[in-house]
Amino acid sequence: MAGRTDYISWDEYFMGVALLSGLRSKDPSTQVGACIVNSQNKIVGAGYNGLPMGCSDEDFPWEKTGDFLQTKYPYVCHAELNAILNNIGMDLTGCRIYTALFPCNECSKAIIQSGIKEVIFLSDKYDGTHVSIASKRMLDTAKVSYRKVEAKRGHIQLSFDEKDV
Ligand SMILES: Nc1nc(=O)n([C@H]2C[C@H](O)[C@@H](COP(=O)(O)O)O2)cc1CO
Numbered sequence: 001m002a003g004r005t006d007y008i009s010w011d012e013y014f015m016g017v018a019l020l021s022g023l024r025s026k027d028p029s030t031q032v033g034a035c036i037v038n039s040q041n042k043i044v045g046a047g048y049n050g051l052p053m054g055c056s057d058e059d060f061p062w063e064k065t066g067d068f069l070q071t072k073y074p075y076v077c078h079a080e081l082n083a084i085l086n087n088i089g090m091d092l093t094g095c096r097i098y099t100a101l102f103p104c105n106e107c108s109k110a111i112i113q114s115g116i117k118e119v120i121f122l123s124d125k126y127d128g129t130h131v132s133i134a135s136k137r138m139l140d141t142a143k144v145s146y147r148k149v150e151a152k153r154g155h156i157q158l159s160f161d162e163k164d165v
């Protein structure tokens with residue numbers, strides 16, 4: 001019997017893990033997930049956007065507009081930073097990071113400082129904003145490459161029905 005040929009690619013697998021991680025996010029507007037992979041294609045970290053540990057969702061806002069201190073922006077920890085901080089205790093030098101959204105300037109600082117060498121993103125919807133321009137300037141200067149994920153399929157479906165296994 002021949003082996004399957006429609007198995008998912010590494011890019012689809014790791015972006016899939018990033019997207020699945022994003023489903024843990026409590027942000028009502030934007031759920032972002034990230035997954036860090038080493039040169040042997042082993043997952044060494046994953047994360048999603050959320051409040052720092054001990055900061056309860058009941059006490060902090062998820063608003064996008066209004067008084068800055070009453071919005072989510074000063075408090076939320078981005079998916080990429082969480083994936084770096086959640087890593088399994090490895091040196092991340094030479095790793096790559098899969099992220100649903102292109103990293104902001106603050107996360108790019110952490111990406112560069114951790115030694116990650118490649119960013120693979122799904123959406124670059126904030127391209128052209130100051131945050132994105134600064135982010136790309138630092139990544140370019142630090143020689144961290146970035147590219148859009150290559151996916152042959154539009155979606156992946158998961159079933160929790162035991163009959164589907
Ligand atoms: N790369 C990113 N990783 C992230 O985890 N985020 C998070 C921060 C916020 O919780 C949300 C973006 O907020 P907004 O698109 O609704 O306003 O996604 C945002 C970006 C965009 O730079």
Ligand SMILES: [Zn+2]
Nearest residue numbers: 078104106107
């Ligand atoms: Zn960020």
